[in-house]
Amino acid sequence: MQNPPSTSASSLAAATPTTSVSPSSFPPPSSTGPHTTTANAAAGTATAAAPPPFEFPREYHFPPFFTRQPNATTRHSQLEKWSALVLSYARHRRLYRISLPSAAGGSSSSPADTEELFHNRRLGRRLGAADAREVLEHMRREGRAEPVAHGHGHGADAGDADGGLWWVYWKTPDEWAAEVEAWVEDTAQRGVVFTLYELTEGEDTRGASFHGLDPELLQKALQVLVKRGKAQIFGQEDQRGIKFF
Incomplete structure (x- = not known):
């Protein structure tokens, strides 16, 4: 399994100003857990119903959440909250792998499975590729993520050429x-x-x-x-x- 290239901390999108906040400025995580997919049985056959929309935590609607924080304590809190969000989102959608946003930016820079996760259209804020990778590296240290080995997995030929396809272990x-x-x-x-x-x-x-x-x-x-x-x-x-x- 290849290790993804190391990345230095970077700013998000060029249009996103750097905003420093104190750890207490982040609202506490939402106590509402992710919804789970339900299934309806009909004529002896279980038919999966579409899950309700994912309920994002309050910090997702807070602009500095998408801006890399320079203070070490605040940055750690930010990474913890992003990690919890990625795991909750993947569990809700029953995603076992996710793709990192493209470093190119633009309206189509996030793959379909993570566009909503990493891009808050209402705020006009997006988590950049380097910052998203840092979140997943943080999750890897916690045993909750791992890069998919090159050449393995669904869509691996296109998705992991640059280490952009990751396992997300909402259950290890x-x-x-x-x-x-x-x-x-x-x-x-x-x-x-x-x-x-x-x-x-x-x-x-x-x-x-x-x-x-x-x-x-x-x-x-x-x-x-x-x-x-x-x-x-x-x-x-x-x-x-x-x-x-």
Whole structure:
């Protein structure tokens, strides 16, 4: 896995003035948690309903939130709030990877999955590429993000050529592994063989938290169980199976 190039702290967009504020100037994080996707069952088939709009925290509507703060204490608070926002947004949208905004700027500088996240159109403020990368580097130090290895993942050829595609762990591989293991125990699946596709898309796991999980993230989680002697993966790359112990 390649490490993204190191970046120095930079200003946001050229049009955004540098504004210094004290840590207390940032409003406290909103106590309202992210909404979750609901599902409606019809004629025996679960149909996913569109999630309600994401509720952004109050600081997202505060202009200095998009301006890199020069004071170290305030900057750390700013990074913490951005990290919490990225995780909440990804959980709400069930995003497992996100793309960094382009350094080129302009109206289309953010990929579709993060345009709303990094660009507050009402304020006319946008988090620049270098600052967004610094947020994800902060999350990586906390174990909540990781750059996608070059050549891997959906859209990797276009998205990670410059290290711009990142895993966002609103649940870490270890946490997903624990949920798979709990499901195995609760449903008496020890000794049963599943394909990896069946685990994320099969009827047996419908309703499980990991149903619909990104296949590569699923494999990261299953490798945790393999290392603990709780599972064995076998078969070819495109038709792998797993047996739980």
